[in-house]
Amino acid sequence: MADIHAVVEGIYRAESRRVLATLIRLLGDFDVAEEAVHEAFIAAVEQWPIDGVPENPRAWLVSTGKFKAIDRLRRRARWDVSLEDVVEQVEAIADESITEATDSVEDDRLKLIFTCCHPALAADAQVALTLREVCGLTTEEIARAHLASAATVAQRIVRAKAKIRDAKIPYEVPGRSQLAQRLDSVLRVIYLVFNEGYLASSGDQLTRHDLSGEAIRLGRLLVELLPEPEAVGLLALMLLHEARRAARTDAAGELVLLSDQDRTRWNREQIADAIRLVEGALSTRRFGPYTVQAAIAAVHAESPSTEATDWAEIVGLYDLLLRMDSNPVIELNRAVAVSMRDGPAAGLALVEGLIARGELAQYHLAHSARADFCRKLGRAGEAREAYRRALALTQQASERRFLEGRLAQLG
Numbered sequence: 001m002a003d004i005h006a007v008v009e010g011i012y013r014a015e016s017r018r019v020l021a022t023l024i025r026l027l028g029d030f031d032v033a034e035e036a037v038h039e040a041f042i043a044a045v046e047q048w049p050i051d052g053v054p055e056n057p058r059a060w061l062v063s064t065g066k067f068k069a070i071d072r073l074r075r076r077a078r079w080d081v082s083l084e085d086v087v088e089q090v091e092a093i094a095d096e097s098i099t100e101a102t103d104s105v106e107d108d109r110l111k112l113i114f115t116c117c118h119p120a121l122a123a124d125a126q127v128a129l130t131l132r133e134v135c136g137l138t139t140e141e142i143a144r145a146h147l148a149s150a151a152t153v154a155q156r157i158v159r160a161k162a163k164i165r166d167a168k169i170p171y172e173v174p175g176r177s178q179l180a181q182r183l184d185s186v187l188r189v190i191y192l193v194f195n196e197g198y199l200a201s202s203g204d205q206l207t208r209h210d211l212s213g214e215a216i217r218l219g220r221l222l223v224e225l226l227p228e229p230e231a232v233g234l235l236a237l238m239l240l241h242e243a244r245r246a247a248r249t250d251a252a253g254e255l256v257l258l259s260d261q262d263r264t265r266w267n268r269e270q271i272a273d274a275i276r277l278v279e280g281a282l283s284t285r286r287f288g289p290y291t292v293q294a295a296i297a298a299v300h301a302e303s304p305s306t307e308a309t310d311w312a313e314i315v316g317l318y319d320l321l322l323r324m325d326s327n328p329v330i331e332l333n334r335a336v337a338v339s340m341r342d343g344p345a346a347g348l349a350l351v352e353g354l355i356a357r358g359e360l361a362q363y364h365l366a367h368s369a370r371a372d373f374c375r376k377l378g379r380a381g382e383a384r385e386a387y388r389r390a391l392a393l394t395q396q397a398s399e400r401r402f403l404e405g406r407l408a409q410l411g
Contacts, residue, residue: 004049012041017136019061021108024115026062027069028296030133030161036065043068073109109134109214110221112115116160117185125160128153128338130189135211137196144395162410179226186222187234187290192214196240198245209276213240229281233291236281239274240297243267255402259306271301292321311341328359332366339373348373364393368403380410 016037021034040061049265054060114128139157143150163169174182197211219235247261278294281287296317303309318334331354339347351370360366371386384407391403 004053005045007053008041008048009042011044011061011368015058015061016041017134017214018109019058019065020133021112022062022206023065023069024112024133025108026066028171029165032069032073033065036069037061039068040058040065089247107221110218111171113186113189113218114173114182115164115169115171117189118164119182119185120167120169121160121163122156123185125156125163126185127189127192128156129160131192131196131392131404132157134189135193141196173225176226180228183226183228185230187230190218190222191234191238191290193218194241198241201354209245212238212245216242229284229286230288233275233281233294236277237290237294237297239270239277240301243270243274243301249398253398255398258300262342263304266301271298274298275301289321289325292317292324296321306340309340311323311337315341328354328357329363332360332363334368339374344373344376348377364390364399367393369408375406375410384410 020033023253024030027033027036029375041313043064044057044061055402100106112134113130116128116133121129128139128142131142132139139150139153142148142152158348169182173179194215197209197213214241216238219231219238223235243266244258244261246267247263247265248256250256274294275298278291278298281291282295296314299310299314299317314337315334318330318337321330322334332351335347335354337383338350348370351366351373354360355366355370367386367390371383371390374380374383374386387403387407387410391400391407394400394403
């Protein structure tokens with residue numbers, strides 16, 4: 001029994017979002033599909049110990065979830081005649097639809113992303129809904145990643161679902177004529193998914209490989225569907241970051257800064273693939289912020305050490321990036337690059353200005369950067385204060401241990 005429970009848990013982690021995406025397509029309702037997924041996995045826990053694990057667990061779960069939903073809708077239709085048409089439509093869906101290939105461009109999860117990123121939805125609702133439905137993040141995780149309250153995020157998700165239902169927003173990849181205008185939202189959401197996997201906003205694990213791997217897979221699907229320069233640039237950016245994964249933690253799973261990473265552990269094949277992509281995107285001269293970020297990551301990837309890095313080029317690329325996207329987090333990253341080019345005092349002045357403006361006052365990495373600059377300048381008291389502030393603002397266990405280690409070094 002314990003082994004079956006472990007199997008079900010593993011399949012849940014690997015397949016639940018795929019099952020949900022397909023059930024949303026089949027059932028046409030987010031909430032009904034979520035209930036169906038829940039009931040399908042309960043049925044698996046009950047039936048698989050007796051019948052054995054099916055040859056195709058995902059298809060079994062989709063089929064079971066579908067029929068559980070139909071049964072529930074039938075019961076509700078006895079009291080609400082408006083549901084009778086819905087039941088007939090769901091029952092009319094052929095079982096073959098649940099076993100269609102999911103590696104094609106018409107992937108259910110890609111359809112789900114485009115639905116979640118429909119222009120009828122507010123931008124913040126697009127992000128929250130996609131992270132919740134496509135990636136399975138909790139409202140608390142999404143809230144921490146976006147410096148918002150969990151109640152605010154929950155309201156955004158509820159309103160977005162209602163809008164999709166009431167406006168009858170289609171569950172589909174839009175036609176080519178509509179793809180370009182929808183692309184920016186989709187790219188933003190895919191990158192947010194990747195970032196949550198590359199550096200988890202909370203929990204004991206520094207990274208969530210399932211999320212970053214899913215984002216890269218979706219990025220490849222999008223490039224296949226629409227090989228626009230920015231889609232290519234985003235894929236390159238994700239690959240360049242992912243190439244460093246093995247070196248980002250030590251044997252104990254603790255955080256290792258870029259400057260201390262063993263660059264022989266970087267995935268050179270992935271780096272070469274990404275650099276080819278970013279060079280292709282740059283050559284079109286129709287690129288945007290993701291491609292510029294990929295170019296910055298490529299400079300790091302091609303440098304043999306932190307000291308040998310062309311920091312002047314990186315600062316110049318950040319200047320270009322800020323002209324495209326005036327974002328305080330980009331300004332923070334530029335400040336770190338300036339400190340490497342001009343010294344910690346120059347970086348400290350920029351970061352203190354950013355914190356004083358208020359936009360990054362609750363952002364732990366801003367206070368961590370300030371602490372690091374103060375430490376390098378010998379201002380131990382200010383460094384301790386800034387590390388404590390950063391520690392109070394982060395929920396990520398590995399980052400907390402790193403900051404505690406910095407504090408301990410200061411005595």
